[in-house]
Amino acid sequence: MVRLARVVVRVGALLERVKDWRQFLAEAVAVEEAELLRRHARTGRPLGESAFPDRIERTAHRIVRPAKPGRKSKRQEK
16 A cells, blocks of 8 residues: 555655645645545545546556446446
């Protein structure tokens, strides 16, 4: 799992963006951002740019995006 995380998440890019993590984590988060983080943490769905879920699905060989609700139609089942 750790190896997969290293492939999917580019830690170097985060380290370049945030120079002082203590200050970054101490800053207030906008209500909208906090709700977005909560929603993705609650559902387990990835949060990031649109290419991020694609990269996860290719690397992990798993679907991470929500599927359409309900049963498949009989036409699709055959």
